[in-house]
Amino acid sequence: MYEDGKYKRNPDVSWRTIEGQAVLIHNRNSEVIVVNEVGTLIWERFDEGLESILRNIQETFEVSSIEAEEDARGFLDTLISAGALLPL
Amino acid sequence: MDRQVDPGHFEGPLIPHGKGAFTVAVGGIAVRFEGLSEQLEAAALERYGPFLSDAPPAHKVHLCEGHQTYLDMAADQFLRLEEQRLSEGRTLVSHVFAAYRPDRTPREGLLRLSPATPEDMALGALENYLRWIVADLALTSRGFVLHAAGLVRGGLGFVFFGPSGAGKSTLAGMSGAYGLLSDDLVLIQERDGAFCASSTPFAGTLPQSHKRAGVFPLSGLYRLRQAPLHAVHSIRPLSLAVASVLACCPFVADPAARRDRLMPLVESCCAAVPVAELSFLKDPGFWDIL
Numbered sequence: 376m377y378e379d380g381k382y383k384r385n386p387d388v389s390w391r392t393i394e395g396q397a398v399l400i401h402n403r404n405s406e407v408i409v410v411n412e413v414g415t416l417i418w419e420r421f422d423e424g425l426e427s428i429l430r431n432i433q434e435t436f437e438v439s440s441i442e443a444e445e446d447a448r449g450f451l452d453t454l455i456s457a458g459a460l461l462p463l
Numbered sequence: 464m465d466r467q468v469d470p471g472h473f474e475g476p477l478i479p480h481g482k483g484a485f486t487v488a489v490g491g492i493a494v495r496f497e498g499l500s501e502q503l504e505a506a507a508l509e510r511y512g513p514f515l516s517d518a519p520p521a522h523k524v525h526l527c528e529g530h531q532t533y534l535d536m537a538a539d540q541f542l543r544l545e546e547q548r549l550s551e552g553r554t555l556v557s558h559v560f561a562a563y564r565p566d567r568t569p570r571e572g573l574l575r576l577s578p579a580t581p582e583d584m585a586l587g588a589l590e591n592y593l594r595w596i597v598a599d600l601a602l603t604s605r606g607f608v609l610h611a612a613g614l615v616r617g618g619l620g621f622v623f624f625g626p627s628g629a630g631k632s633t634l635a636g637m638s639g640a641y642g643l644l645s646d647d648l649v650l651i652q653e654r655d656g657a658f659c660a661s662s663t664p665f666a667g668t669l670p671q672s673h674k675r676a677g678v679f680p681l682s683g684l685y686r687l688r689q690a691p692l693h694a695v696h697s698i699r700p701l702s703l704a705v706a707s708v709l710a711c712c713p714f715v716a717d718p719a720a721r722r723d724r725l726m727p728l729v730e731s732c733c734a735a736v737p738v739a740e741l742s743f744l745k746d747p748g749f750w751d752i753l
Binding site: 386387389390391393394396397398400402405406407408409 | 700701707721722725726
């Protein structure tokens with residue numbers, strides 16, 4: 376389960392945003408993830424912390440705070456499972 | 464405990480295996496090997512025949528005698544390989560019987576080969592070095608290596624990519640009417656603003672003698688999928704096309720190279736040429752729909 380301030384981006388993951396969608400590649404196993412627009416916002420703004428990310432999701436995608444938090448936490452847990460985020 | 468890459472692997476006297484030497488060129492990237500035994504030189508000249516070159520090398524490799532073994536060999540890890548990145552352009556690589564230091568600067572590297580190396584594995588160690596350095600040097604000159612079969616039709620390079628088992632060799636084997644660039648690894652390069660496909664000398668399933676050395680304008684990139692019918696579907700959006708190609712780019716241990724060179728280059732390539740999924744049956748009828 377994701378906890379704010381306790382994870383960092385994995386330095387072994389290279390990424391690039393292409394036409395609004397982030398492409399992440401794990402340098403050790405070449406696994407590639409393509410992220411949708413919400414996920415891209417979360418990944419790009421990861422360093423700003425969860426509160427800022429949620430505010431941006433609500434403003435950009437016009438969703439409720441509950442939906443924003445569910446989406447964000449679900450996606451952050453996926454990133455942890457995929458090894459894209461590591462514990463500090 | 465398994466042994467890992469150790470900088471000590473590269474210390475000790477530099478004793479060449481012999482006086483043999485040759486230069487091989489891949490897409491204009493020339494690499495020279497020196498210090499080969501007579502036997503290894505003969506094997507290399509035979510394997511790399513169409514790719515031998517007199518061009519000034521972009522990289523020179525010194526073969527020297529090495530330790531008995533470098534990594535522990537487990538029954539299921541016969542081809543084990545460990546890498547340790549020291550800094551940008553400097554990496555140490557160890558196999559069971561070989562260790563190499565393919566420094567990009569000053570364009571010279573060291574390949575230490577164990578005296579215990581079985582004869583058939585010595586050429587394999589040399590080729591592993593060649594694969595590694597060509598992939599690395601390509602990235603510095605707007606190129607990348609792709610796990611793919613490449614074929615030439617009408618003077619254009621058609622590149623069919625996918626992981627092991629996707630059908631690269633099967634497809635290449637069915638396309639005898641066309642020139643073979645490779646059934647395993649193809650070099651993609653940007654030249655004068657356009658993308659090209661180059662043949663590579665790396666061993667695949669099909670004989671080296673089937674290959675047609677050269678550089679050809681890239682017609683398209685096709686991800687392979689074996690299916691009960693022939694069909695072509697464009698891979699879009701661009702992010703998906705880039706991801707599918709990136710997943711088949713090997714030998715880039717350097718994260719900075721991935722980030723700074725490989726990803727934008729693959730994006731440019733995917734924006735410039737068609738990227739599609741090719742579903743194909745085991746017959747050459749798929750050429751009719753390309």
